[in-house]
Amino acid sequence: xxxxxxxxxxxxxxxxxxxxxxxxxxxxxxxxxxxxxxxxxxxxxxxxxxxxxxxxxxxxxxxxxxxxxxxxxxxxxxxxxxxxxxxxxxxxxxxxxxxxxxxxxxxxxxxxxxxxxxxxxxxxxxxxxxxxxxxxxxxxxxxxxxxxxxxxxxxxxxxxxxxxxxxxxxxxxxxxxxxxxxxxxxxxxxxxxxxxxxxxxxxxxxxxxxxxxxxxxxxxxxxxxxxxxxxxxxxxxxxxxxxxxxxxxxxxxxxxxxxxxxxxxxxxxxxxxxxxxxxxxxxxxxxxxxxxxxxxxxxxxxxxxxxxxxxxxxxxxxxxxxxxxxxxxxxxxxxxxxx
Amino acid sequence: xxxxxxxxxxxxxxxxxxxxxxxxxxxxxxxxxxxxxxxxxxxxxxxxxxxxxxxxxxxxxxxxxxxxxxxxxxxxxxxxxxxxxxxxxxxxxxxxxxxxxxxxxxxxxxxxxxxxxxxxxxxxxxxxxxxxxxxxxxxxxxxxxxxxxxxxxxxxxxxxxxxxxxxxxxxxxxxxxxxxxxxxxxxxxxxxxxxxxxxxxxxxxxxxxxxxxxxxxxxxxxxxxxxxxxxxxxxxxxxxxxxxxxxxxxxxx
Numbered sequence: 087x088x089x090x091x092x093x094x095x096x097x098x099x100x101x102x103x104x105x106x107x108x109x110x111x112x113x114x115x116x117x118x119x120x121x122x123x124x125x126x127x128x129x130x131x132x133x134x135x136x137x138x139x140x141x142x143x144x145x146x147x148x149x150x151x152x153x154x155x156x157x158x159x160x161x162x163x164x165x166x167x168x169x170x171x172x173x174x175x176x177x178x179x180x181x182x183x184x185x186x187x188x189x190x191x192x193x194x195x196x197x198x199x200x201x202x203x204x205x206x207x208x209x210x211x212x213x214x215x216x217x218x219x220x221x222x223x224x225x226x227x228x229x230x231x232x233x234x235x236x237x238x239x240x241x242x243x244x245x246x247x248x249x250x251x252x253x254x255x256x257x258x259x260x261x262x263x264x265x266x267x268x269x270x271x272x273x274x275x276x277x278x279x280x281x282x283x284x285x286x287x288x289x290x291x292x293x294x295x296x297x298x299x300x301x302x303x304x305x306x307x308x309x310x311x312x313x314x315x316x317x318x319x320x321x322x323x324x325x326x327x328x329x330x331x332x333x334x335x336x337x338x339x340x341x342x343x344x345x346x347x348x349x350x351x352x353x354x355x356x357x358x359x360x361x362x363x364x365x366x367x368x369x370x371x372x373x374x375x376x377x378x379x380x381x382x383x384x385x386x387x388x389x390x391x392x393x394x395x396x397x398x399x400x401x402x403x404x405x406x407x408x409x410x411x412x413x414x415x416x417x418x419x420x421x422x423x424x425x
Numbered sequence: 426x427x428x429x430x431x432x433x434x435x436x437x438x439x440x441x442x443x444x445x446x447x448x449x450x451x452x453x454x455x456x457x458x459x460x461x462x463x464x465x466x467x468x469x470x471x472x473x474x475x476x477x478x479x480x481x482x483x484x485x486x487x488x489x490x491x492x493x494x495x496x497x498x499x500x501x502x503x504x505x506x507x508x509x510x511x512x513x514x515x516x517x518x519x520x521x522x523x524x525x526x527x528x529x530x531x532x533x534x535x536x537x538x539x540x541x542x543x544x545x546x547x548x549x550x551x552x553x554x555x556x557x558x559x560x561x562x563x564x565x566x567x568x569x570x571x572x573x574x575x576x577x578x579x580x581x582x583x584x585x586x587x588x589x590x591x592x593x594x595x596x597x598x599x600x601x602x603x604x605x606x607x608x609x610x611x612x613x614x615x616x617x618x619x620x621x622x623x624x625x626x627x628x629x630x631x632x633x634x635x636x637x638x639x640x641x642x643x644x645x646x647x648x649x650x651x652x653x654x655x656x657x658x659x660x661x662x663x664x665x666x667x668x669x670x671x672x673x674x675x676x677x678x
Contacts (some may be wrong), residue, residue: 174514178513179514232438303533304532306527306533306534306535306536307532309520309524310527312513314507315508317505317507319476319503320474320500320503320507321500321524321528322496322501322524322527323496323527324496367516368520370535395669
């Protein structure tokens with residue numbers, strides 16, 4: 087019987103993880119940078135004068151690692167926020183942004199873009215619309231099937247549509263040029279931030295900020311939406327339109343991050359849980375905590391990805407290695423409280 | 426204010442559960458809904474709440490069709506106390522009660538200081554203010570039922586509709602909920618509840634409505650219609666009546 091507690095320690099911990107992740111990501115790597123050099127470069131950049139460090143150090147921090155660090159924070163925050171929204175909406179702590187086909191739709195869009203040798207920006211756009219089309223398909227099919235449990239229908243439709251889009255990805259990979267296109271597709275499908283540059287950041291930031299703003303504005307209604315459907319309606323919440331708005335916002339956020347970084351699974355499942363254990367289930371606090379923690383989490387993962395081995399390890403592989411045992415542990419510990 | 430269903434046909438998209446139902450509930454009065462499982466009690470309840478559309482007939486609230494009122498306005502007038510359940514997320518009790526204030530705020534609104542005061546006074550009225558900081562998932566079933574009742578009070582409605590409020594409660598808490606239902610009516614609310622125990626209807630309700638096979642088989646003052654013969658016919662089972670100086674009670678025979 088623990089009493090309701092202050093969320094200050096939880097937020098402090100999340101922010102500490104983010105700061106640690108930032109310092110780690112900017113200093114560790116094939117070209118190690120001292121903390122002193124890092125601070126003098128950042129101070130010089132903010133003050134608008136030249137830093138008293140070798141130009142290579144400044145270039146590593148500002149040109150090489152800087153954009154990648156920003157992208158990792160944004161993608162991690164985006165996936166965590168979307169996962170938080172989906173878990174509340176489906177009243178199930180085991181769902182993640184992949185559940186509505188957002189990831190598989192974006193993946194199919196991206197491999198088609200690579201297959202057609204489109205520009206990087208066009209590939210991102212196609213991936214983005216692939217995600218939206220998949221979710222729209224899931225939603226329309228789910229809504230047209232009459233059932234007393236629309237949530238279950240929606241989740242099952244997501245699995246089925248996700249499977250179909252996955253088959254599409256397999257087909258495009260089968261048809262692709264095995265020397266030029268296939269490696270790019272494979273690498274992208276496993277998730278990576280290694281080629282992130284400054285121009286990538288704006289198309290990532292815009293949709294993530296917009297979707298997150300919608301979710302934050304609806305934070306109290308999202309609390310009520312985590313009650314059973316009829317209870318929420320009896321409390322005066324128009325659950326139907328609100329669900330469309332929340333799904334659209336979370337999908338926008340997911341698609342933008344998939345379009346930039348490829349498929350990075352499990353973040354949207356693991357991080358909302360950690361955030362909930364830090365600050366509790368109230369979305370007013372959970373959403374910012376998940377965003378901060380998600381940013382820090384992916385920074386640490388990305389730093390590991392580029393330093394653990396001689397070659398870069400795809401992000402999706404690392405997040406799966408951490409996420410799978412976490413999911414199994416969650417499943418086992420939830421059976422205790424649910425039964 | 427009056428909540429009434431006129432010539433209702435109730436059911437789900439694929440089947441009809443009951444038809445020709447007339448129900449009427451006024452402010453300050455308690456109506457108990459009794460009947461065997463599958464008789465249509467819950468379906469009627471949800472139709473009167475506006476959660477299910479009647480397949481024919483009309484639900485009227487305060488002289489206007491319920492369907493013409495927006496979902497928020499409905500929630501400001503009728504509160505629903507569902508059967509207790511385990512929540513997915515461990516919201517503090519205070520937050521659960523605050524959710525009752527949702528209909529009083531706009532789409533992007535957060536609970537205000539006034540909302541918090543209303544929620545706390547609802548908890549105090551039921552004598553469970555000490556539960557406020559505890560996670561809803563960690564309190565007992567009886568406490569949860571009272572918390573859901575507090576949430577309904579925080580809605581500041583004209584009517585409260587309770588689905589089997591005494592199911593899963595121990596003997597002492599059953600009595601407490603019955604007393605609270607009487608007190609709600611005394612303070613001017615109209616209360617409708619379903620129950621499997623005729624004694625609860627005798628104790629807490631002014632009128633009872635007996636529902637069997639989707640039809641109302643009897644309706645009237647509890648003293649008049651809760652008789653041994655009516656109950657035996659309603660449940661198709663023997664019922665014993667025990668009478669004493671303090672009143673009457675029924676036990677399954």
